[in-house]
Amino acid sequence: QVQLVESGGGLVQPGGSLRLSCAASGSFFSIRAMGWYLQAPGKQRHTVATITSGGNTTYADSVKGRFTISRDDAKNGVTLQMNRLRTEDPAVYCCYAEVTLTSVTAGSLKVWGRGTLVNVSS
Numbered sequence: 001q002v003q004l005v006e007s008g009g010g011l012v013q014p015g016g017s018l019r020l021s022c023a024a025s026g027s028f029f030s031i032r033a034m035g036w037y038l039q040a041p042g043k044q045r046h047t048v049a050t051i052t053s054g055g056n057t058t059y060a061d062s063v064k065g066r067f068t069i070s071r072d073d074a075k076n077g078v079t080l081q082m083n084r085l086r087t088e089d090p091a092v093y094c095c096y097a098e099v100t101l102t103s104v105t106a107g108s109l110k111v112w113g114r115g116t117l118v119n120v121s122s
Contacts, residue, residue, distance in 0.1 A: 001026045001027060002024060002025070002026035002027065002028050002097070002099055002109065002111045003024070003025050003026050003111075003113075004022055004023070004024050004095045004096070004097055004111055004112065004113035005022065005023050005025070005113060006020060006021065006022045006093070006094070006095045006113045006114065006115065006116040007020070007021050007022075007116060008020040008021050008079075008116060009093065009116030009117045009118045009119075010117075010118070010119070011119045011120075011121065012085055012118075012119070012120055013085075013120070013121070013122060014085060014086060014087055014120055014121075014122060015084055015085065016085050016120075017081070017082060017083045017084075017085065018082045018085065018118060019079060019080070019081050019082065020036065020079065020080040020082065020093055020095075020116060020118075021072070021075075021077060021078075021079050021080075022034065022036075022077050022078050022079070022095030022097075022113060023072075023075045023076060023077035024076040024077060024097050024099070024111075025076065027101075028099035028100065028101055028109075029099070029100045029101055029102050029103055030053070030099065030100050031053060031076065031097055031098070031099050031100075032052065032053055032098045032099065032100060032108055033050055033051065033052045033053065033097070033098045034050070034051060034071070034077070034078040034095065034096065034097045034098070035047060035048070035049055035050030035051065035069065035078070035095070035096050036048040036049050036050075036069065036078070036080045036093050036094070036095060036096070037093070037094045037095075037096055037112070038091045038092070038093065038094075039091070039092040039093070039094045039115050040091070040092075045094060045096075045112070046060070047060060048060050048063055048067065048080070048093065049063065049067055049068075049069040049080060050069065051069045051070065051071055051078060053071075055071070057069055062088075063082075063089075066082070066083050066084045066085075067080055067081065067082050067083070068080070068081040068083075069081075078095065078097075080093070082118070085118075085120045086120060087120050087121070088120075089118060089120050090117075090118055090119045090120045090121070091117075091118060092115040092116070092117050092118075093115060093116055093117075093118055094112050094113050094114070094115040094116075095112070095113040095115075096110060096111065096112045096113070097110070097111050098110045098111075099111065
């Protein structure tokens with residue numbers, strides 16, 4: 001079983017900052033990639049930022065230059081530094097991880113956390 005635990009969400013004023021953290025635990029061989037997704041009820045998850053084990057990153061256009069994703073290898077995790085937050089940024093942010101289960105298969109498993117709420121308001 002692989003689990004992701006998120007933290008760091010909360011209420012912040014426009015222009016402020018938050019740092020989201022996610023840590024993976026359980027049984028897996030390696031982590032190929034981790035990231036953060038937006039979660040809306042009844043809709044597919046929308047990618048905010050991703051980072052691979054090699055350090056390559058991608059960002060949604062709406063957060064480029066404001067958010068930074070980074071690996072935290074000591075915790076088998078990932079962080080999302082969110083700066084200059086806007087009123088359109090509030091959402092449930094879900095962590096994900098793509099993990100391999102064994103060393104003898106090319107397959108992988110994608111796991112999502114439960115999400116952490118970010119609210120931007122005056």
